[in-house]
Amino acid sequence: MPEAARRQALRRTLRRRRRRLSASEQRQASQALCRRLRLMPEVRHAHRVALYLPNDGEIDVTPLIAWFRRRNVRVYLPVLQPLTHNRLWFVRYQPATPMKRNRFGIAEPDTRHGAHRARRLPAWALDLVLLPLVGFDARGQRMGMGGGFYDRTFAFTQRLGPRPRLIGVAHEIQHVRELPTASWDVPLNAIVSDARLIRP
Ligand SMILES: Nc1nc2c(c(=O)[nH]1)N(C=O)[C@@H](CNc1ccc(C(=O)N[C@@H](CCC(=O)O)C(=O)O)cc1)CN2
Numbered sequence: 001m002p003e004a005a006r007r008q009a010l011r012r013t014l015r016r017r018r019r020r021l022s023a024s025e026q027r028q029a030s031q032a033l034c035r036r037l038r039l040m041p042e043v044r045h046a047h048r049v050a051l052y053l054p055n056d057g058e059i060d061v062t063p064l065i066a067w068f069r070r071r072n073v074r075v076y077l078p079v080l081q082p083l084t085h086n087r088l089w090f091v092r093y094q095p096a097t098p099m100k101r102n103r104f105g106i107a108e109p110d111t112r113h114g115a116h117r118a119r120r121l122p123a124w125a126l127d128l129v130l131l132p133l134v135g136f137d138a139r140g141q142r143m144g145m146g147g148g149f150y151d152r153t154f155a156f157t158q159r160l161g162p163r164p165r166l167i168g169v170a171h172e173i174q175h176v177r178e179l180p181t182a183s184w185d186v187p188l189n190a191i192v193s194d195a196r197l198i199r200p
């Protein structure tokens with residue numbers, strides 16, 4: 001099978017695996033993950049954090065939102081850029097933030113009417129990003145949804161200058177023996193699942 005077809009097949013298998021988790025398995029995994037994350041220095045020291053709203057069986061990091069808010073940490077969500085369709089914006093998320101669904105059905109802050117301008121942050125100004133993974137291996141390689149959105153948005157972290165810490169998060173059942181690497185893969189500072197912490 002050609003490389004791209006193998007990646008596609010693996011992505012489908014891993015997505016199906018996480019969608020099949022029961023509600024109680026999801027809850028337990030989420031609690032275990034959040035417990036690990038709350039202990040990590042780069043999480044405890046962050047002031048501006050990007051996370052995501054779970055979709056397609058992704059592990060749920062939203063219990064951290066209230067914890068961050070109590071610590072006066074600003075929380076941001078990824079938004080698919082309306083014009084250049086392949087990068088992410090990060091927009092502040094608060095209880096009153098108006099939301100809409102993007103073309104994949106995922107809720108995101110509504111950026112119509114320009115109301116988001118003051119609440120948008122350039123990616124380099126975040127200090128922590130929690131990235132949802134579809135697959136990971138023990139060396140710290142990751143696979144995402146296949147759009148290349150995170151890879152393109154954080155390609156700049158390979159150069160000098162301010163940059164956020166990048167932590168990939170996933171269910172332990174998304175671990176695979178070995179993922180192929182691509183030249184555009186952005187290195188992660190850590191991968192955390194409900195069962196382990198990987199420091200690449
Ligand atoms: N919760 C969450 N939010 C996120 C991401 C994510 O992975 N998880 N993203 C991380 O990038 C961005 C959205 N990226 C996505 C990329 C592909 C698909 C997806 O379901 N693709 C379909 C094809 C649908 C179509 O082409 O219309 C599929 O593969 O079946 C969803 C989200 C921004 N927000």
Ligand SMILES: Nc1ncnc2c1ncn2[C@@H]1O[C@H](COP(=O)(O)OP(=O)(O)OP(=O)(O)O)[C@@H](O)[C@H]1O
Nearest residue numbers: 142143144145146147148149150151152155182184
């Ligand atoms: N920095 C970049 N510049 C241009 N194209 C890129 C870049 N990063 C990724 N891409 C493109 O995005 C597509 C998807 O990449 P890949 O299959 O690695 O996605 P992924 O691992 O699921 O990543 P993500 O989580 O970012 O969506 C690839 O076809 C690649 O050509």
